[in-house]
Amino acid sequence: MTRRYVIVGNGPAGVAAAEAIRRHDTAGEIRIVGGEDTGFYSRPGLAYLLTGAIPEESLFSRPASDHDLAGIHRTVGTVREIDPQRHRIVLFDGQAMSYDRLLLAVGARAVRPAVPGIDLDGVVTLDNLDDARRILRLARRAKRACVVGGGITAIELAEGLAANGVETHYLMRGDRYWGSVLDPYESALVEGRLAEEGIRIHRGVELAGVIGRKGRVAAVETRDGSTLACDILAVAIGTQPRLELAHLAGLQTGRGIWADATFQTTDRDIFAAGDAAEVLDPETGKRGIDSLWSAALDHGRAAGEQMCGVGRPYRRPAPFNVTRIGGVTTTLIGAVGTGARDVDLVTLGRGDSNAWREHADAFAVVSDGEANHLRLVLGPDRLVGAVVMGDQALSRPLQHLIRERVDIRWARDRLSRGPIEVRKALQALIERTVPLGAA
């Protein structure tokens, strides 16, 4: 009998799942339901659309024709109802679809702070292409913008607005940028670059409300009672997994939709993957959320295989993300958390992983160049995390050392001897332990 697969969500997890299913089940019926009327596009690429580095059409990495050829059917619509007993979903337009296996790859949405005026026209977040288009439209006639929040998205918004000639003010509640993941030197490096781009940084400032005129943003008000006139308020204080459908289906949820290492939820025929899923790591017994492009693709592929009845249980690798923050290419691998609380993010941001916050029983070694910076987090017998800013030559071997949990005890003394010795010691470690293909 032909198996029917329905995937809700047209992001990286949903599309990777559809492609994986097709590889393993050439006859099955595959349907993707997504709320956006555009095809699949690169969400991290929205940052570069905002700065003008690419035109919109560049974001579409997989032509719709590829999916037509693979027999993957796409429906634009929003799910109104899930009936797990009858194995059926119903869309708002009344269309019903039956499934044998259902995947919820519904992603996460930006959280807005609960302050007066937050729903005024001109308050923006960056979740999807429509948001990016709206920001570009507003930026054409805006004079001044304020950005609140933290993590990668706050920087993307600030740089995008500044690149469009808008006078941009970044209001931080804390005293430095992304204090829970970056160390003080790294924060200062990013802040310095932002200042060079003309972005004005205000520290220790908390948003109290948004003042409107004729329904539009006219100014922001801060806790100390001062106001700053602006036409745009961009918000990036974190994201929240979309749980509505899981609740409709009666699935168990925590911060995300609970899934085990096979991506199965508490209903055996419903799976969850990507930013919406809170996936159990059988090794640690903990559940984790990653809001990362590469993790979403991994989730999707693995969930797709499991929906076909093949594949192995997922082992969460050390999270890995590369981004450009303040113009500096930055790779974050594994547990790099500083242990500090981040007051600018109320939840996990996009391009973020809760594993970075795990403060390992470890200490950090730092090596600074002018524009290049390396921070290693050493555990008792292995490297547990690394931050590589600027030159990326070391990031691939470091990823291998961290993900493969290579024993570094013999080199640990040299690695902890301070900034000058650390690069030499690391080179020796790489030459001795990293296979050529991974170096």
Added chain:
Amino acid sequence: MDLLQRDRLKRRALVSAVIVAEAVRCVECGICTYNCPQGIDVRDHVLSGLPVSDAGCLTCGECVARCPRGTLRFEVSPLFRDRVGPGRPVR
């Protein structure tokens, strides 16, 4: 590094290197393809896990330099490895 040495490395890359990708870093933004002067769909090579082996590739490095996530790099092609020493990446 002296200028002559830099020039030598550049020439070596031009004649003997191909552009390879580390797919896990790619977020499919398309900056590489958009900036390729030869109109090669570099991103498509990355997605399929293949080096940019297109005959039109000039190894000009535009995609390598512009990728915001350090996905692309030059690597000595196995075809030339014997002539330029052990297959070390050309950076």
